Amino acid sequence: MGTALGANLLLAAIILAINGASAHGTSLALDTTGRVAFLWFWAAYAGGALASLFGAAFLPLKKLGRELGLAFAAAFLVHLTLVSWLCWIGSAPPIGIFLFFGPVAALIFILALLSFGNLHRMLGPKLWWQLRTVGMNIILVAFLKDFMQDPLHGGVRHIVEYLPFTAMAIAAFLLRLAAWGLRLRETRFNLH
Numbered sequence: 076m077g078t079a080l081g082a083n084l085l086l087a088a089i090i091l092a093i094n095g096a097s098a099h100g101t102s103l104a105l106d107t108t109g110r111v112a113f114l115w116f117w118a119a120y121a122g123g124a125l126a127s128l129f130g131a132a133f134l135p136l137k138k139l140g141r142e143l144g145l146a147f148a149a150a151f152l153v154h155l156t157l158v159s160w161l162c163w164i165g166s167a168p169p170i171g172i173f174l175f176f177g178p179v180a181a182l183i184f185i186l187a188l189l190s191f192g193n194l195h196r197m198l199g200p201k202l203w204w205q206l207r208t209v210g211m212n213i214i215l216v217a218f219l220k221d222f223m224q225d226p227l228h229g230g231v232r233h234i235v236e237y238l239p240f241t242a243m244a245i246a247a248f249l250l251r252l253a254a255w256g257l258r259l260r261e262t263r264f265n266l267h
């Protein structure tokens with residue numbers, strides 16, 4: 076968590092130092108730190124599926140799922156700090172962004188909070204699994220909404236900035252779907 080928070084803080088500080096702490100510089104910092112946070116999220120979201128599909132090489136990712144999720148939440152804290160800065164300098168994003176992304180931001184911290192200590196035991200294993208699964212997919216959809224901005228058009232720079240991230244988000248979902256299919260097949264096979 077410390078590494079993820081520190082790295083995104085440093086990145087934001089460098090971008091603001093180079094481009095200025097105006098709305099333009101802050102938007103650049105938001106875009107960049109949002110992408111770095113997505114990399115932590117991707118590893119937390121797809122790690123388990125990678126281990127199920129491709130074996131032991133990915134087991135460390137699966138075992139570190141909770142830590143990677145917490146690293147994502149820590150990196151995302153920088154995103155919200157930059158949003159607060161935008162509001163403070165009088166360039167608050169449109170209300171629609173708060174209405175759509177605000178609940179998702181709250182969800183990120185609810186999941187992070189519940190993963191500490193025994194808090195999720197109150198929910199029981201089944202409900203905790205359901206909440207995690209639904210929650211992680213909602214967060215993935217939020218990322219997809221950000222990255223699916225016509226990723227194939229708008230010049231080379233736009234494509235480089237959007238297409239790889241759109242592809243990674245879709246791939247993460249497909250990996251989870253494939254791992255789920257594999258588990259289902261194994262369960263059925265074991266029953267016969």
Ligand code: HEM
Binds near residue numbers: 161214
């Ligand atoms: C209160 C909640 C949030 C606010 C107000 C907010 C605001 C913003 C703003 C103003 C930008 C810069 C857009 C620009 O370049 O002009 C941005 C970028 C971004 N945000 Fe958020 N955000 C919020 C939550 C989230 C959440 C929950 C996610 C993902 C789960 C997210 C992911 C991203 C990403 C990936 C970018 C880069 C988008 C791009 O490059 O076009 N944000 N956000």
